[in-house]
Each structure stands twice: as structure tokens, then as C-alpha cells.
Amino acid sequence: MSTSNASTTEVSGRSILLDQVTKRYPGQAKAAVDGLTLEIPAGKIVMLVGPSGCGKTTTLKMINRLIEPTEGRIVLGDEDVTSISGDELRRRIGYVVQGAALFPHQTVAQNIATVPKLLGWSKERIAARVDELLELVSLDPNTYRHRFPRELSGGQQQRIGVARALAADPPVLIMDEPFGAVDPITRQRLQEELLRIQEELQKTIVIVTHDFDEAVKLGDWIVVFREGGRIVQYDTPERILADPADEFVENFIGSGAGLKQLTLTRVRDVELADAVTGAAGTPAAELLKRAREAGHNHAVVLDGQRRPLRWPSLRRLSRMDLLPAERDDEMPVVAPTASLQDALDTMLVSSAGAAIVTGRRGEFAGVITVEVIMDAITRARESAAEVAEDAPIGLNTEAIAVVSGDPS
Numbered sequence: 001m002s003t004s005n006a007s008t009t010e011v012s013g014r015s016i017l018l019d020q021v022t023k024r025y026p027g028q029a030k031a032a033v034d035g036l037t038l039e040i041p042a043g044k045i046v047m048l049v050g051p052s053g054c055g056k057t058t059t060l061k062m063i064n065r066l067i068e069p070t071e072g073r074i075v076l077g078d079e080d081v082t083s084i085s086g087d088e089l090r091r092r093i094g095y096v097v098q099g100a101a102l103f104p105h106q107t108v109a110q111n112i113a114t115v116p117k118l119l120g121w122s123k124e125r126i127a128a129r130v131d132e133l134l135e136l137v138s139l140d141p142n143t144y145r146h147r148f149p150r151e152l153s154g155g156q157q158q159r160i161g162v163a164r165a166l167a168a169d170p171p172v173l174i175m176d177e178p179f180g181a182v183d184p185i186t187r188q189r190l191q192e193e194l195l196r197i198q199e200e201l202q203k204t205i206v207i208v209t210h211d212f213d214e215a216v217k218l219g220d221w222i223v224v225f226r227e228g229g230r231i232v233q234y235d236t237p238e239r240i241l242a243d244p245a246d247e248f249v250e251n252f253i254g255s256g257a258g259l260k261q262l263t264l265t266r267v268r269d270v271e272l273a274d275a276v277t278g279a280a281g282t283p284a285a286e287l288l289k290r291a292r293e294a295g296h297n298h299a300v301v302l303d304g305q306r307r308p309l310r311w312p313s314l315r316r317l318s319r320m321d322l323l324p325a326e327r328d329d330e331m332p333v334v335a336p337t338a339s340l341q342d343a344l345d346t347m348l349v350s351s352a353g354a355a356i357v358t359g360r361r362g363e364f365a366g367v368i369t370v371e372v373i374m375d376a377i378t379r380a381r382e383s384a385a386e387v388a389e390d391a392p393i394g395l396n397t398e399a400i401a402v403v404s405g406d407p408s
């Protein structure tokens, strides 16, 4: 029997269904969320975006019933959780609030232990879990477990907030603007960390954000809401960028949809351009001749392990005798995991107007050029034009009425 799938991570997340859910706050004429049906697939990250007051937080908090829906059902996996105890439900759904909101008089370890303690875990089990989670969010347990929240940076507090939400290994994680309060560089690091953690854990994660770029970067799916929790578009980031449902979504995306598309594609996913290569210590004239024949302006010098050392122009090459073995640290190099956006940044500051791509062990893999990037954007557009087969459901009740009223 084949066990070739052993390395594939198992989806630990459970699907969520909001079934015709409405929230009317007392004294409000209009519903904050109106007849919303939203299916959130297991093991995916779904981003909720839309203008202020459109009902994102209300929608999110109805998932763990911190806000009780006025009408409708909440289903977790295949279990209707609309009327089970709210406390019981919230132990199964990790919740990360903006600014982390840690308990100020409790240590990091106590904060993380909140839910396990409620669940009656033993001291030893809790201590082990705290350390495991601190490792997971890249904080050294010995350094941090006894600190108080005020002794941490904003980004570290946010990490502890994520660790606390994950403590009892809930299948679902909901986050309200989790990275809104940190500086852009820390935010980027936290986003990457979340993606890494998700690759490992495969939770079902719902995130509210104001930042459309964040939605594109993190989301498997994005819901664009307008006022009243009305869905304008529920689609993959690729499709929302390539084919926004209407002007409202277009405005929401903002300018530079093409540039945002570049953040979605990784260097390893594109077909690279070729280059002529020569080994260090061999005659430069020989490499020059081959590069001329190929019609290239540059050629790559490699070391014994086929790692790039330098990338001289043919003019510089013509002044060399033997190909030098010293590495040129200015050489524009990108990794296969870099986004096309990162690659473009590197290319723009390089004199060659292109960049060298290396593989996992640093070996030469090819060259990325503007043409390669243009080609990738065109392909992304074309493939985004096809609607995903596994698209989850997202609509509001008035839309159901229209569909069921249709005689065909």
C-alpha cells in the first residue's frame, strides 16, 4: 500500500456555515447583518473586507456567538451550534482581537493557559503546551514565559494573542484586525508567520481586515461586504483582482490591481529565462563567445556547486582573462519562494534590469526578466477568468428570493 501522502498535512479545521443569519441591534432601524448565508471551507483562510460599519465584526462575532444572531443558524462542521452554550462554543473557536488584549496582570504563560485551564488540563500538560506554542510563534519559552504583557513589544503581544487562541487546539480561529496596530514591517513578519503556522496546522481561519493587500496576501478566499453584511463578491484573491464584480469592488481594491497580482505569484511558479554559464577558473573568452552566440548581454559565472558567483556584462567579460572565483555581493539574486513583487524590486535596482534565481541549495536556476513577469501576469489573468469549481456559497436572503422566484 502506498503511503506517499504521509507528508501531506491533515486538515484540522472544520467548516463553518452561517445560514441565513441576521443581526438587528436594539433601537437600530436597519439590520447590521441582513440574511447572510456564508460558507467557510474547512482548512482555509477567509478574509472579510468592506467599509467601516458594513458588519464585519458583527459577522465574525456571530461565529462564536459573542454576538447572538437575531435570526438564522450557525453550523460548525456538521453540528448546529446555534443554541449550545456560548462558553462551550468559544472553547472550540480561538479568538484573536485587535491589539491582542492580553490580561495585563497575568504572565505570558498564564495568558496562553486561559482555555486549557478552563478545560481542566493538568499543570504539566499546560506547561508543555505553553512552551510548544511559544516555539510555534517564534518566541523563546525561557525568555518570555514569565514576562508580563507590558514587557513585550506590540508584535510580541500579538504573537501571544495568537498563541492564546491556539492553546486548546481549536479547529477554528477567528481574528478581528489582528495586525492592525503594529508597524508595517512587524505586520509583514506576523503575516508570514501566520501563513507558516497555517501550512502546518490547517485550521479554518476567518480574519477581518481593513487592508486589502493583507486580504490578498493571506486569503484563500475574500468576502467583500457592503453595508448590512451584504456580499458584493466572494471569490479568490486572483479573481477579485482580475475580475472585480462591480465598481464598488474596483474602488475597494484601489489602484494597482496588476501590481497586487504580483504579490500572489511566486518565482518558483513561473517559467524562467535561460542564461549562458561558465565555471570559475575557465577562460573568459570562451564564455564570451557562447554568450554572444546566444545573443545575451550578460553571462553567469558559477562555482563548483553550480552556485552563481557573478553576472558580468559582455563588456566586462571581454576585459577578463580567467573567470574569477570571488562572489560579487551586489549580484541581484532572488529565492524561488520570493513573490514576483520582491523579484521586481530586486530587478529594478540591478544594472542588468533582471535578477538571477537560485534553487533551494543556492544553485543557479535561471534568470527572471520583465518579459517573464509580464507573461506570468497574462497567464494569471487567463486562469483567473475560470470560476473555481469548489467555490463556497456566499449570498444574502434577497438573492435567494430572486433565485427561487425565477420560473426557469
Ligand SMILES: Nc1ncnc2c1ncn2[C@@H]1O[C@H](COP(=O)(O)OP(=O)(O)OP(=O)(O)O)[C@@H](O)[C@H]1O
Residues within 6 Å of the ligand: 025, 026, 028, 032, 050, 051, 052, 053, 054, 055, 056, 057, 058, 059
Ligand atoms: N452594540 C451595538 N449596538 C448598536 N449598533 C451596533 C452595535 N455594534 C455595531 N453596531 C452597528 O452595526 C453596524 C455594523 O457594525 P460592525 O461593528 O459589525 O462593523 P464593521 O464592519 O466591523 O466596522 P469597522 O470596520 O469600523 O470595524 C454598524 O452600523 C454599527 O454602528
Ligand SMILES: [Mg+2]
Residues within 6 Å of the ligand: 056, 057, 058, 208
Ligand atoms: Mg469591526
